[in-house]
Amino acid sequence: MAIFDLTEAELRERSSMKWQTYPSDVLPLWVAEMDLAVHPAIKAALLTAVENGDTGYPVGRRYANAFRSLASRRWGWEVADEQVRQSGDVMNSMLGTLQTVSEPGDAVVVNPPIYPPFRTIVERYQRQLVEVELTADGRLDLEGIAAALAGPAKPKAYLLCSPHNPNGTVHTSDELSALLRLCAEHGTTLIADEIHAPIADAEFTPVLSLPGGERAIMVTSAGKAWNLACFKGGLVVGGVQTGEILSRLPAMLLQSMGHIAAITHAAAMNSALDWVDEYLLEVRANKALLADLLRRQVPGARYTPALGTYFAWVDCSGLGLANPAGHFLDKGRVAFNDGATFGRQYGQWVRINLATSPQIITEAVARMAASLSG
Ligand SMILES: Cc1ncc(COP(=O)(O)O)c(C=O)c1O
Known part of the structure; x- marks a missing residue:
């Protein structure tokens, strides 16, 4: 049985952001x-906690230990x-x-197009944003990053x-090693977000596992x-050389994990990795499906499937629309993320969430095509 087999009617019962932000005639991707659904092992852990009234404060290292075990099993990476x-x-x-590693006014490097909160935590917290775009083929621009790190802004963090x-x-x-070398050379702290790592449908290297990773920091979760x-x-x-940074992390940050979060996230990492590998096959098929549907029904859109996520990043500049995401929402009644939220210059792109059923993807592309012909 497929993992992404929930029907639109079932999904519309959900009360969270994806399914409730737009009116009910909009298909949200x-x-x-x-x-x-929730993995049976996570559901069992959650139900046991609720049945036992186990809703107090967290204690111990349950979540940390679950991650250390995951890192060892998934990437052969031993974390102390x-x-x-x-x-x-x-x-x-x-x-x-x-x-912890920078002061207001310090420069911080990010690589657009980028998950919007990366820019938020730089700009809203009075740091200076230094943007080095990905290359045209979507990879790290190591020369551009080298120039930014060597530049007059002297970025404190990347x-x-x-x-x-x-x-x-x-x-x-190789790319990550080069990045670590550049950061070491310029005294810049590399902070990596590896939340998507378990979803990578390709060989993934945790940046801290590489030589040079001793002074980097990584953040993640099972979310x-x-x-x-x-x-x-x-x-x-x-x-392993960041003990001093870790010791200065904001106290309230380290006090903000919920007990049920620790229980469910640990259950996921300990007992639900099988599902990730299973649904990755479905995501892979969904990427192929989207590529095929777009080729036949929306040939002006350009999409190259990528391995590190369940999103599709689609270039709509061939469609002649002022605002593709707005057009598809207004005229097609299908919601994608507007590329402009990932960087001002990406307004001709949309991000499509493929962690859904083939039926929903098929309907979404049909709506795109209809919005263009109508
Ligand atoms: C790269 C990345 N980091 C972080 C998050 C959100 O994580 P959290 O809700 O734990 O802050 C997301 C969510 O989509 C994400 O894609």
């Missing part, structure tokens, strides 16, 4: 929620207990780390998204790969 801090979620972990959201690039170990965003929990993992 936007925000990073997956259209699947003292390298891991438990926290409230991923973006607050990245923000808390950024605040925010890496690995794999990259929205375009799904899985960075190679994405197991669709547990409602249970706020996260992890900060430091390279």
